[in-house]
Amino acid sequence: MxxxxxxxxxxxxxxxxxxxxxxxxxxxxxxxxxxxxxxxxxxxxxxxxxxxxxxxxxxxxxxxxxxxxxxxLGDAVLDPFPGVVLGNPQGKRVLVEFTDYNCPYCESSLKDVNRLVAEDPDLKVVIREWPIFEGSDTASRMALAAGLQGKYTEFHNAMFKTGDVAAAARAAGLDMERAARDAASDAVSAEIARNLDFARSLGFSGTPAWIAGGTPIGGAVGYERLKAALAEDTAG
Incomplete structure (x- = not known):
């Protein structure tokens, strides 16, 4: 963009x-x-x-x-696509991130998310794949396919590290034939379309974007801002 x-x-x-x-x-x-x-x-x-x-x-x-x-939007925006979570899938504290693998701000925010996850065993990070940059659709589809195999975290980290879909899929240990089918499935297409609708409804215009502590936040706001928003939710 x-x-x-x-x-x-x-x-x-x-x-x-x-x-x-x-x-x-x-x-x-x-x-x-x-x-x-x-x-x-x-x-x-x-x-x-x-x-x-x-x-x-x-x-x-x-x-x-x-x-x-x-x-x-209700609770729908907080419900992950199967397997597409970081941290504790059963966590009571929820952070939502709208992300794109070709977004440099998303890449720089990865360390903040990983730090939050490491510090809080009760944190569930729901990732909403939102491919808005040219060439991002293939990566987002493979990421969702990885979630269906229970290997989303591995693919997510590898994708930001390598920038190559095939290399990230191999690093995550995906069943490539199944991943190819899932990536092209109607369920994955529907998820990407739904994430676009969520983002538009919330007034987001770019990635990364967040829902932290029940508050929509746009931009690469950093660890401290996200942690404070999550803390406000806990205090409430």
Whole structure:
């Protein structure tokens, strides 16, 4: 994609800030005009004296809308394709990652996910294969086929290490004939289409994207942000 995933949240936030600025000027201006007759000058003074107001409003609004979209999807987005999980498949704490094997940000995030898994034996990482880069579909299909053989983790790590589908499949020890059939199956095609629908519904525009602690998060946000989001869910 021509725009990096990390820029998408900034673009959305800029749009929200613009809209909220208009609203604040409108509502505050009307109120101040009513009470003092000063209108725009007083409104500007108020905003200049409270520079954190608009970013805070944008962040709160964005979080509210994201929570609504996630609630509309229900538990389906948390349910993995068979075998396509990292960490503890029975874990009570769930992290969802939308990923693409040709995404450099996804590759750099792998160490963060592996660290979270190593630190928390109760963490289940549900991977949603979302091939949005050119040439990624074959890798995503083989990854899902690996999940059906119970070897998703091995393929996932090998694919990011080698960048070669056949080499990763061999490293994972896949039954290649079965994997080829499964990769071309309707079930795998349906899963990829479903992940695209999930991503669009949540407002994601690139990979990686996450659901951590019940919160949709876009971009390669790093270990600390993901850990904090998961901790908030535990605290709740």
């Amino acid at each position: 021509s725009t990096s995933p990390e820029n998408a949240p900034s673009t959305l936030r800029h749009s929200l800030l613009t809209a909220l600025t208009a609203l604040v000027f409108g509502f505050l201006g009307a109120a101040i005009w009513s009470y003092s007759g000063l209108a725009d000058n007083r409104t500007r003074s108020f905003l200049m004296g409270n520079p954190d107001l608009l970013p805070q409003m944008a962040e709160a609004y964005e979080a509210q809308e994201s929570a609504k979209r996630l609630a509309d």
